[in-house]
Amino acid sequence: MANSKxxxxxxxxxxxxxxxxxxxxxxxxxxxxxxxxxxVNGKAVDETLTAEYYQQETGQSNESPISNQQ
Incomplete structure (x- = not known):
């Protein structure tokens, strides 16, 4: 079974x-x-990171390429 979110x-x-x-x-x-x-048209004002945050996603990179080139 796939890892469900x-x-x-x-x-x-x-x-x-x-x-x-x-x-x-x-x-x-x-x-x-x-x-x-x-x-919800809002912004997060507080966050609590769980142990999952410190784990690596299997088969995926945590890097997200961002470009503002037009």
Missing amino acids: KIIISIDKAGYVKAEISGAKGAACKEYIALVEEL
Whole structure:
């Protein structure tokens, strides 16, 4: 079975959003946080990194090439 990723999003009565990412190792979890920020039209104000963050994703690089060339 493939490594499944999961995002659990909770919104309290005051409108604060909490997102928990599991199954995304290394810096890949940051991509999911960006997705949640886009979905709720907000910015992360606090984060707690789990042990998964310090692991390498199997078969993938944590590097993301970025270019602003037009």
